[in-house]
Amino acid sequence: MATYRPGPADEVARYQAKKLVKGGDAAFARACGEYARNDAFRSLNETIISNVGRDKDRGVRFARVPTGFETCTFCIMPASLGAVYHTRKSAGEFKHFHRHCDCKVVPGFEDDPDAELVEGVNPEELRDLYVRFKEIDDCGLPRIQEDALKHACLDRFAAQSGRQRTPSSELSEIFEAARRDAWNRFAREKTEQNYEATFGEFVRLLGGQYGATWECGSIRNIGGTAVYANPNGDELWVAAKISPYERFIKFLPSDQDVVPDIQTSLGYAEIKCPTSAKKISARLRHAKAQLEAVGSGEKVTYLGLQKVNDVDRARAIAADMQSGGTAVNVWCILPDGQVARP
DSSP states (O other): OOOOOHHHHHHHHHHHHHHHHTTOHHHHHHHHHHHHHHHHHHHHHHHHHHHHHHTGGGTOEEEEEOOSSSOOHHHHHHHHTOSOBOSHHHHHHTOOOOTTOOOEEEEEOOSOTTOOSSTTOOHHHHHHHHHHHHHHHTTOOOHHHHHHHHHHHHHHHHHHHTOOOOOHHHHHHHHHHHHHHHHHHHHTSOOHHHHIIIIIHHHHHHHHHTTOEEEEOEEEOTTSOEEEOOOOHHHHHHHHHHTTTOSEEEEOOOSSSOOOSEEESSEEEEEEOOSSGGGHHHHHHHHHHHHHTSOSSEEEEEEEOTTOSOHHHHHHHHHHHHHHTSSOSEEEEOTTSOEEOO
């Protein structure tokens, strides 16, 4: 069932071609490739919908299944109903595929609408996910922050159900974009109340998606100026991965003093996210100095490896430094989100 229409395709190509004038070859290619991808996915789904309508007398039904990367609240709603569509009418009611939509239409012969047509995709669990998405919608956050919370919600859901997860580096970038938006809104009026209402609220809600309590701290420096915690996207990603083990995380502000990144219910922890293995030694030494500057309690170094190409080498360096006493209690956060010893 081809969905290609020359008119809209021509409009997209002409509009995107303006980027070529500005030297944006990559942006032009990406936009056109995205359009072609969307059309191919939609044609596939339309074909399955058509076939199910044709084969309804054989008991064929179909369900919409979200793949997880660009799932919106609307996509979750029809997917949560399971394999209930078996007529052209019911298919037509849910033939809504938006830009970036990655839902797939899956046929099946199960009598039970809640049957798992795709392993790990349970309509009952999707109904719970739909409720959580609606709660996020009702928070009234800016769209970019809302999307970050939904990606976090999907990330936790995928971890629990064994489904494919958003790539770690991509997820940390999504968190970073939302963090910048929240911080910029705070910067318009730098008061403690506005910090709590903007940046603090975003961080609190993000932690909630992982079932943890996240807080942001503030201090007064020597000059009496308020300094607020401002964790970046990589640090938020690491916090998300350790939340099953650290149910309470307080992000700490840093000024000129040596201060670890987070405080937990048991002590303090420093987060380091190097971009290459050769930077690990310096980062771990710095983490040790920061942790030694604080009082008693458990002290942990979390080494985020989501942006490191040679993970094995990175872990070997961390292991050598820990055994030699030049690194403190290191836990590696692997690119797949697992928390492991070096």
